[in-house]
Amino acid sequence: MADTVAGLLRRNAADPDRIFTILPEGDTITYAGQFARSPGVAASLRRLGAQPGDRIHAQLPNCPEFFDIWFATALSGTVLVPTNPQSFADELRHILDDAIPVVSIRGAAEVAEMRSGTRTTPRDDTGEEPGRGAAILCTSGTTSRAKGVVVTDTNYVAVGNAVAEQLAVTAADRWLVVLPLFHANAQYYCTMSALVRGASLALPPRFSAGGWARQARTTGATLASLFAALVRMILAGSAQPLDGHNRLRAVLFAQNLTATDAATFERRFGIRLVQLYGMTETVLPPTMNPVDENRRWDSIGRPLPGVTVDLVDRTGTVVDSPGTGEMRIAGRPGETLAAGYWHDLQATEETFTDQGLRTGDLARRDSDGFLYFVDRAKDMIKRSGENVSAGEIERVAGEHPAAAECAAIGVADPIRDEAIVLVAVVRSGHGLTTSDLLGWCAERLSAFKAPSFVVLVGNLPRTSVGKVHTAELSTRSEIRTLGSQPHVTRSPTAAGLADCPKGKSTTDGIVT
Numbered sequence: 134m135a136d137t138v139a140g141l142l143r144r145n146a147a148d149p150d151r152i153f154t155i156l157p158e159g160d161t162i163t164y165a166g167q168f169a170r171s172p173g174v175a176a177s178l179r180r181l182g183a184q185p186g187d188r189i190h191a192q193l194p195n196c197p198e199f200f201d202i203w204f205a206t207a208l209s210g211t212v213l214v215p216t217n218p219q220s221f222a223d224e225l226r227h228i229l230d231d232a233i234p235v236v237s238i239r240g241a242a243e244v245a246e247m248r249s250g251t252r253t254t255p256r257d258d259t260g261e262e263p264g265r266g267a268a269i270l271c272t273s274g275t276t277s278r279a280k281g282v283v284v285t286d287t288n289y290v291a292v293g294n295a296v297a298e299q300l301a302v303t304a305a306d307r308w309l310v311v312l313p314l315f316h317a318n319a320q321y322y323c324t325m326s327a328l329v330r331g332a333s334l335a336l337p338p339r340f341s342a343g344g345w346a347r348q349a350r351t352t353g354a355t356l357a358s359l360f361a362a363l364v365r366m367i368l369a370g371s372a373q374p375l376d377g378h379n380r381l382r383a384v385l386f387a388q389n390l391t392a393t394d395a396a397t398f399e400r401r402f403g404i405r406l407v408q409l410y411g412m413t414e415t416v417l418p419p420t421m422n423p424v425d426e427n428r429r430w431d432s433i434g435r436p437l438p439g440v441t442v443d444l445v446d447r448t449g450t451v452v453d454s455p456g457t458g459e460m461r462i463a464g465r466p467g468e469t470l471a472a473g474y475w476h477d478l479q480a481t482e483e484t485f486t487d488q489g490l491r492t493g494d495l496a497r498r499d500s501d502g503f504l505y506f507v508d509r510a511k512d513m514i515k516r517s518g519e520n521v522s523a524g525e526i527e528r529v530a531g532e533h534p535a536a537a538e539c540a541a542i543g544v545a546d547p548i549r550d551e552a553i554v555l556v557a558v559v560r561s562g563h564g565l566t567t568s569d570l571l572g573w574c575a576e577r578l579s580a581f582k583a584p585s586f587v588v589l590v591g592n593l594p595r596t597s598v599g600k601v602h603t604a605e606l607s608t609r610s611e612i613r614t615l616g617s618q619p620h621v622t623r624s625p626t627a628a629g630l631a632d633c634p635k636g637k638s639t640t641d642g643i644v645t
Contacts, residue, residue, distance in 0.1 A: 360518025
């Protein structure tokens, strides 16, 4: 069977010379070699008591061992639960308490030891049911806690086929994978489109703004995927004579770029930027630009074949084109949409409705059918391609004994999409400084979630029903301009992407 992750791996492994991954040192792993690595890991999972349907937690950076675990779960019928290698204890505790994995793997050395376990033959493998829950991918939602999105084998194969078709991927293509493998983008768009066509992956250990062009050139990559913030980080470095010497034919990106940045990037590297839109929950990118001359880099594209995207107003009424409204994606949960949220029936019913998946994102459609992202209706902050929950930051900061109440907002940042500003009211009779609160958050939140700035105020503005008026906070001049300022008020331990010393990795595997 080839309509499962395990089936695709098995099919490609039939060609003993077909390359699957290119490693940083130039070494390669073939599909056959990868297929030979995973059964031993699957056997070790069984010896540890894992049964089909059980959750397997993996906390690994980008490395071949991540694929060992992923494919071992596919072969054994268990469920992959990948997390950020730099997650803090509180964040990880919530995820693990929810997923209740029977095995937790936290390093490549553990996987290497598991590989030496007794191998099983392909006939013994049980991960051949397309509709089974294959993975639980953690995503920040509108609440203050991460939710687990259930992804099936059918989902994985569907997104692989959709992206491969749109980009005309062939076995000769090679993805440069610099986004973290625990993230949906690298799994959905890169890995799965490669698997369905027998293409290969170049796997640097992490993203490097200064080294991205060299990585593309030396690995022979033909395709790549980035976030807009990473494009800006690359452009922040000086141009080099060999920047355009690569085989790249298209680079996917998500989130908005300025016309100047887009034109500069395309000219400097001699490639085409292709914007798309997608969520962990949508699995397939509902909208994507064509790769040919009809693409519009400032648009998130048109709906893919077979995908229906409605724009609806606050009453749920479909908005006529051209018009603006919240995107609602029609589809079948477990097939073209994720199966739902793990152990969260209420959130599943609220998001995966009979009328389609509610994205919480606003877009406008022009007369040619192209869609343009407008804004997020959800209370989220977009930082360097990652969704950060304002509620989670507020919850953590509000636990400080001297903080009466807090509001976290995003302000425009020319490099990182948005900078995180925490606005706090000091509890009566207590002393509190900005450094106190920055340090408190830095010790309890991953670096990409920690606020860049703290502003102390006497009170927070309220709406007519008593909610914090975050829109009003965002318009205050002393807050609005913070995103363009150096992040000098922060505790050193709260360093984020732009403040990380050159060559040092941050919590989401990105190096500046």
